[in-house]
Amino acid sequence: MPYHYLEEIGTADIAFEATGRDLPELFTASADATMNVMIDNLDAIESRETRQIELSNDNLEMLLFDFLQELIYFKDARRLLLRANKMQIDQKADQFVLKATLAGEQLDDTRHQQRADVKAVTLHGFSVQKHEDGWKAKVLLDI
Amino acid sequence: MAVSEQLKKISDSVWELPASYKQGMRVPARIIATEKLVREMDEAVYEQISNVATLPGIARYALCMPDGHSGYGFPIGGVAAMDVHEGGVISPGGIGFDINCGMRLVITNLTLDDVQPHLHQIVDRLYERVPAGVGSHGFLKLSRQDFRNLVEQGARWCIEHDYGWEDDLEVTEENGCISDADASKISERAIDRGYNQVGTLGSGNHYLEVQVARPEDVRDKQLAEKFGITIPNQVVVMFHCGSRGFGHQVATDYLQTFLKVMESKYGIKIFDRELACAPFESPEGRDYFAAMKCGLNMSFANRQVILHRIREVFSEIFGRSAEDLGMQMIYDVSHNTAKLEKHTVDGKEKTLLVHRKGATRAFGPGHDEVAARYRDIGQPVIIGGSMETGSYLLVGTASGGETFFSTAHGSGRTMSRTKARKQWHGKQLQRDLEARGIYVRSTSWAGLAEEAGAAYKNIDEVIAATELAGISKPVARFTPIGNVKG
Numbered sequence: 021m022p023y024h025y026l027e028e029i030g031t032a033d034i035a036f037e038a039t040g041r042d043l044p045e046l047f048t049a050s051a052d053a054t055m056n057v058m059i060d061n062l063d064a065i066e067s068r069e070t071r072q073i074e075l076s077n078d079n080l081e082m083l084l085f086d087f088l089q090e091l092i093y094f095k096d097a098r099r100l101l102l103r104a105n106k107m108q109i110d111q112k113a114d115q116f117v118l119k120a121t122l123a124g125e126q127l128d129d130t131r132h133q134q135r136a137d138v139k140a141v142t143l144h145g146f147s148v149q150k151h152e153d154g155w156k157a158k159v160l161l162d163i
Numbered sequence: 164m165a166v167s168e169q170l171k172k173i174s175d176s177v178w179e180l181p182a183s184y185k186q187g188m189r190v191p192a193r194i195i196a197t198e199k200l201v202r203e204m205d206e207a208v209y210e211q212i213s214n215v216a217t218l219p220g221i222a223r224y225a226l227c228m229p230d231g232h233s234g235y236g237f238p239i240g241g242v243a244a245m246d247v248h249e250g251g252v253i254s255p256g257g258i259g260f261d262i263n264c265g266m267r268l269v270i271t272n273l274t275l276d277d278v279q280p281h282l283h284q285i286v287d288r289l290y291e292r293v294p295a296g297v298g299s300h301g302f303l304k305l306s307r308q309d310f311r312n313l314v315e316q317g318a319r320w321c322i323e324h325d326y327g328w329e330d331d332l333e334v335t336e337e338n339g340c341i342s343d344a345d346a347s348k349i350s351e352r353a354i355d356r357g358y359n360q361v362g363t364l365g366s367g368n369h370y371l372e373v374q375v376a377r378p379e380d381v382r383d384k385q386l387a388e389k390f391g392i393t394i395p396n397q398v399v400v401m402f403h404c405g406s407r408g409f410g411h412q413v414a415t416d417y418l419q420t421f422l423k424v425m426e427s428k429y430g431i432k433i434f435d436r437e438l439a440c441a442p443f444e445s446p447e448g449r450d451y452f453a454a455m456k457c458g459l460n461m462s463f464a465n466r467q468v469i470l471h472r473i474r475e476v477f478s479e480i481f482g483r484s485a486e487d488l489g490m491q492m493i494y495d496v497s498h499n500t501a502k503l504e505k506h507t508v509d510g511k512e513k514t515l516l517v518h519r520k521g522a523t524r525a526f527g528p529g530h531d532e533v534a535a536r537y538r539d540i541g542q543p544v545i546i547g548g549s550m551e552t553g554s555y556l557l558v559g560t561a562s563g564g565e566t567f568f569s570t571a572h573g574s575g576r577t578m579s580r581t582k583a584r585k586q587w588h589g590k591q592l593q594r595d596l597e598a599r600g601i602y603v604r605s606t607s608w609a610g611l612a613e614e615a616g617a618a619y620k621n622i623d624e625v626i627a628a629t630e631l632a633g634i635s636k637p638v639a640r641f642t643p644i645g646n647v648k649g
Contacts (some may be wrong), residue, residue: 030233142235
């Protein structure tokens with residue numbers, strides 16, 4: 021898995037570090053890390069519904085913040101569990117533009133093993149950094 | 164120098180990080196704790212509480228309660244009072260995403276012997292009627308306009324729609340409806356996330372518990388009698404939840420608003436983006452205050468509807484009305500808020516915006532804002548422990564002025580969820596608890612493991628610290644026998 025959870029950050033909350041060779045991989049891994057806090061068996065989420073989203077921000081960290089918020093929004097508003105299917109991130113002038121297809125289905129208690137609800141993405145220690153081998157993000161989720 | 168070496172002991176229950184500890188601190192930071200508790204606190208608490216001490220307008224001290232542990236922005240257990248006439252700020256990170264997360268306690272006239280034979284049935288039915296877990300929706304089918312009315316009217320809306328008793332309002336903080344909540348200040352996304360969730364428990368450390376007041380755990384018999392706790396092994400019901408996705412979205416929306424204007428418009432620099440803020444007396448600050456109040460009201464309403472469901476369940480199982488079962492509410496108190504209050508600082512009365520994030524207001528006897536029926540004994544304080552240990556009812560004290568009449572809110576975690584999950588297994592924990600007489604239902608085995616009692620501080624020590632500091636006084640300790648875990 022291109023993400024792991026951090027034991028020593030946020031006693032009552034859950035922190036993760038995600039990696040990717042490029043930005044779409046990093047964002048996809050971060051989305052799964054967020055969804056995996058809520059649902060233990062991600063593979064049980066079937067692609068029955070899709071949502072197209074388009075986001076832009078002049079700050080790459082805030083673009084990831086906005087993107088993860090989308091997952092939390094659909095989880096509460098529609099009880100939809102979504103994973104990133106297609107993802108494209110371009111830099112146009114001073115804006116980063118994300119276009120993604122999210123796919124998933126409504127939460128089904130009989131098939132989806134729940135863990136803990138994510139209330140919000142926090143900005144505490146939030147980072148997106150480029151490294152020699154790609155990208156790394158650190159995120160603390162409010163539980 | 165290690166942080167702990169810079170901590171100055173002020174008394175057996177008060178520890179101080181001086182304003183010289185970090186550049187930009189406007190006031191010292193004080194931690195209310197016994198020596199054992201303060202030494203066990205993670206270092207992030209010191210960093211976070213000293214960051215809070217840098218916020219504009221902060222009065223006297225940045226405070227952390229005995230159950231404090233690391234959070235985001237503020238530590239959990241953080242209290243900061245801002246002088247609104249001296250540029251004091253309002254910060255969503257000082258309240259928490261779960262606006263008005265809080266506790267409600269209701270008594271019954273049943274004893275452990277009455278309840279024991281029906282315990283599984285009670286807990287199973289509560290589990291069905293009070294939805295818990297990830298993104299759960301409630302039984303109330305509200306239009307978006309209904310929901311706007313609900314967030315402006317709070318628990319009063321519920322009473323008017325027959326979800327509770329008029330008396331419940333008198334024993335809810337702010338009578339269940341904080342004034343000047345303005346639904347025009349909330350986003351459509353916040354409504355989308357909340358209007359299906361009234362009457363739901365949530366997840367994480369949220370719970371609904373059937374508990375017993377054992378005779379040996381009634382710490383102050385006279386006070387307990389005032390609350391109707393008069394029978395040996397009397398059964399009570401306590402629950403912990405907040406404003407669900409609605410409150411979380413309100414806080415998220417304004418966090419982003421404040422980040423945009425904080426430095427560019429108001430010249431405020433902060434150490435952690437989760438401390439994003441704006442002057443209280445600014446358009447953005449006022450808008451958030453009015454929106455945050457909608458979150459407060461949503462949470463009062465949420466707990467009111469849950470109380471209604473609890474009364475229904477007991478009534479069905481015992482074949483008697485909730486009135487006949489003596490299901491009087493004792494109190495409903497918030498532990499994630501910011502409220503305008505009058506406090507005396509350096510001999511002068513000031514209007515302060517008191518942020519409490521994982522801290523409970525605890526006004527002493529005689530205070531105007533204490534419900535009339537409790538005014539001579541002080542405001543009730545409900546502190547929830549882990550599902551394995553116990554919880555407390557306390558009252559506020561006249562000597563609580565140093566903490567702006569604030570006290571602890573829970574037992575406080577000592578171990579991260581990620582670590583706890585590796586140490587315990589939910590199914591085994593459920594079996595172990597059942598063997599000890601505690602029947603637990605949960606939507607999540609992993610979530611259950613994360614809430615293991617050993618991941619928390621010792622609740623008795625936290626309560627003792629609040630008593631030693633003179634900020635609250637225990638009335639009774641309750642032992643869990645049944646638990647619905649989110």
